[in-house]
Amino acid sequence: MISIFGTPEFILTVAATLLLLWEAALNPSPRLLGRVTLAILIGLFVYVFESDPTANKALWSGLYVWDAEAKFFKLFFIVTSILVVWSIRLLESKIEVGKSEFYIITLFAASGMMLLSSVQDLILLFVALELVTVSFYVLVAYHRSQTASLEAGVKYLVMGAVSSAFLIMGSAYLFGACGSTHFDSIGLALRSLEMRPEILLGLALVLVGLFFKVSVVPFHVWAPDVYQGAPLPVTAFLAVGSKAAGIVLLLRLLTGPFAGEEVASYWIPALATLGMASMILGNFAAIPQRNLKRMLAYSGIGHAGFLLAGIVSNFIQGQAAVLIYLCTYLISAMTVFIAMSALGKSGESDHVSNYAGLSKKAPWIAVPMALGMVSLAGIPPCIGFMGKFTIFIAIWQSEHYALFAAGVISAVAGLYYYLGVVRTMYWTNPADKDPVIVSFQTKIVLGLLSASILLIGFWSKPLFSIVNSIYGF
Amino acid sequence: MESLLFWFFTFGMLLGGIGVIANRNPIASALSLVISICFLAGLYLLLNAFFLAAIQIIVYAGAVMVLFLFIVMLLDLRAEAKRPFRWGAFFVGLVVAVLFFVAIARVTHSMKDRFVAAPFGNPDNITAIGNLLFTRYLLPFEVTSILLLVAMIGAILLSKKELK
């Protein structure tokens, strides 16, 4: 039985606040605080994993829902945060001021994301989304003596605020047309009303606001700059956590109140078109990039396209495919980011040329990194293939053949630049011979991630059974 | 009477908005923003939202504007020097803004007859707001407090001159 005080967001927020007080009062060392943060997150993971989502469905006067999907996404965000915190620990020496606060703000952002996965009301959606976004404004600009980081912060702030404005405007129209901000009431109103332009306008504006977060073409322009300028752990958090947060909202809205056939006939073509554009543009624009973070930003745009394609295809299967794709993306992308952090610990890690001959210098980084790249490219037997495979099946089933063709073409383009990184690591000679020191614990983390890329990719039954159980298959 | 006030407030608000964009001097922009916001508060009054009108004046015209002006003064930002007019950005901005406006106007035009003004309700709607805010919308309210906490930490971290 979960009461209000037992919800994971509540626990995490309280814990983060206590950490803040602890930090202010006793001034513990950041390393210790990071360790405690990690412990809290792991404990929370166990707690959420053991909880039963059917026990209490709606909390807080129905604004908050606690169902299987919410549980899945909460676990997703906890795992993401754990890995992000690990990456922060690796790069702690690069943070000049406020090392402890970095962990704490990350926790607040994580609790905002977890809250988003349970949202049932436009007002709560807005506020929780802003909690995430404002935390990210701070995190992105955290290297405050580096121009790039500050600029990224400014760009993210302006873009984020514009997208919030669109979101509010859209929510306003939805509220006006349906007389309520609650998802259930909106769905009810939509079923009883004929299709009105103000509903479509409201939906369109809300979607624009969310597309900014997921970085869908043409609302992606901020992503490359921000990914490049932000500190590496934040880039990872943006790429995985923030994107998934946008996706969970899209799922909640589009498969909830807006799932009706009539509305769907409006948003499906729009999403299909944008998804197609994102796949193609993201993957082709990534090819000439020489900065790895920037490349991953463009590739992230491409992945957003695949996720949209999953949402577009027929509802339940598409949803399951999106969840599977997100899991595969989490594991593969975080492997790459943690490998980058481990390298960044001893020097620069952004530019592709820094990876030349890495297989000789640091096989412990090169192998997981290569696996992550190959998995992002979607080559079997890595886990990334399962994601692409399920998405492709969903697209074919919903008969969006043009989307399918775009997916195939962009997957090939993706292969080109992902393998380009692998090529740099394995076929070129290193510029210097300095060995890269990787700590034992990081080796374990990277080893676990690599193993799960291969093992879950090959033995995918657990992944499928988790997702299948959410939708009652 | 009501319609006269509406046009008055609306034009004031929009002129203030234009003033924000058109002024080269950030201080003048900030003052135009204050004007715009005060006229907007007038519109809120017309819409029977007295509490929000008050908040609007206090928070925006009071706190936020002071923050803006404080920064402008602190950093000693002067009026920008004359430089070539940015035609490209001007036209892109114009096209986007006009397209957006046309979309809104067309949608609202179609809904002309569906919403009729309800009679003025109880002018004392603060009770209703308070009730909703602390019962139904308690969760977002709490989240907002965390949000402000994060913003506060962030603002200190980013702008404080010397940190340990």
Added chain:
Amino acid sequence: MDIGLQHYLVASGALFSLGLFGIIFRRNLIVVFMCLELMLNAANLTLVAFSRFTQHMDGQIFVFFTITVAAAEVAVGLALVVAIFRIKGNGKTESLKELKF
């Protein structure tokens, strides 16, 4: 002429468009933030208008949250401006050219 819902909505749409235009057109970071405020205020006006004409209070609650969040955003944004000013000595988005598309 009777003032109906659509008048308020068009007015707010106009303000929103103004803000959008300003964000694209102006380069001074502080002015860009002000334009963001214009956009948020326009959205608020829509909410209040709908709240009045549908007789649901939820819209006004939403506005309350929007104002709070906008204040938080401004606080972080202006802190960023201060930090940039420390490095660069000015607050124009023009000087932000390190990251090109």
Added chain:
Amino acid sequence: MNPLLILLLVPLAAIAVILWLPQICPKRTTVTAFIVNFAISLGLFFQFEGGSGFQWVLKYPWFNLPNVAQVNFHLGVDGISLMMVFLTTLVSLASVWVTSAVVKRAREFFIYILLISLGALGAFLSRDLFFIYIFHEFALIPTFLMIGIWGGQNRQFASIQMTLYLALGSLILLAGIVGLVLTQPLDSRSFDLEAIQQIHVIDEGIQRIIYPLLLIGFGILISLFPFHSWAPTGYASAPAATAMMHAGVLKKFGLYALLRLLLPALDSGADYWQTTLLVLIVGNVIYLGYVTMAQKEFPLMLGYSSVMHMGYLFLALASQSLIALTGFVLLMVAHGISAALLFALSGELQSKTGETRIASFGGVYTQAPFLGIMLLVGSMASIGLPGLANFSGEVLIFFGAFKSHPWVTIVCVWGVVISAVYQLRAVRLICFGSVSEVTAKLVDLSSYSARFPYLLLVAASLWIGIYPQSVIHLVQPCLEVILNGGGR
């Protein structure tokens, strides 16, 4: 324990040994593993009971795609896959045997070879489409790495070009497979090969979409004209072992899968696209035949020639007659053996002399009689000399196809003449004449150990060439089933 599972586990065990016990010579480990596998496949060959059924079946549920299908880990061999397994183990053994033990980054090299072999075996043994696809991809990735790391001149270009081509092919193929699986009715959907073979009649319109997807998807892997351009450059710059595995085994996988998928399920799709396919076949045999004649470098010539021979195999697929398909299976095995032999020889020549141009050799027979003889035998096999394996396959294909497509068959017979011209010219220039400067650097293979892989390949070719019945009686019952649409 199931012998098929052992076949898959042996390479894995060898990889583990190489990874964890670096002090053991990796080549020795690999060769041991492949000898074991070869012995197992021989054992299977003699134990096989005949008939059309699958034997040594192993089935394990893998995962469930809700509302789509159940995926099983499902192994089993019938006559056709048995021959392919035999070919894989044979060529794997030969390819590592001819590789030098002191190749640079040796451990990686042998791991990749083991992976290729594992993937190919898995693809031939699996009866579930999902696993067939996974294993086939599994085998392709190491080839990319091997060409990139150990390849000859312009390896980077060759490997990237090959990767992109093959990735495009795999994804088109994936589209085709997904489409094929989804044509089944919802309640009985599965990835199982038999289920698809015994499929209800697929709607004609959908067949017309899926057929070209599969044809092009596999066609790129098989290097069907005009999707062939990656193959010659890829083979020419690949290390010998990789070229042997790829041209000898992996390519055959595409043909094998086409045989399993296209014929039983997509008959009206095949009718619809027949003319197109025939035009491509003619292009494959005649156009590429002339291109092959124009080649000046030995590895490139072999690459083109291997591409060109695929035309005959497609002709058999197009004809859909039992005799031609029997020839199809024979020629798959035969071509695998002869291509492996020739690529091994070309690799040997190249590594000893550092030269690839045909004209710069001369008098190899005088200088190194063993290599000369092997070259002669390989070329004769490739041309289709009676007594060697290719002959029986080609003859059966021509006889079988003549009835349904007489003109195309005649044109393809002309292809045999073309291949005789370029092969014989190459043999004449390389083997005979006076010993050139380049050839003088050549040292003959004198030890039995060094000669063994070549002799093994020649022996296999001779066996099939002289006594093809041993294969035919294994294969024909299965082909009958396939032609009848799995007893639909």
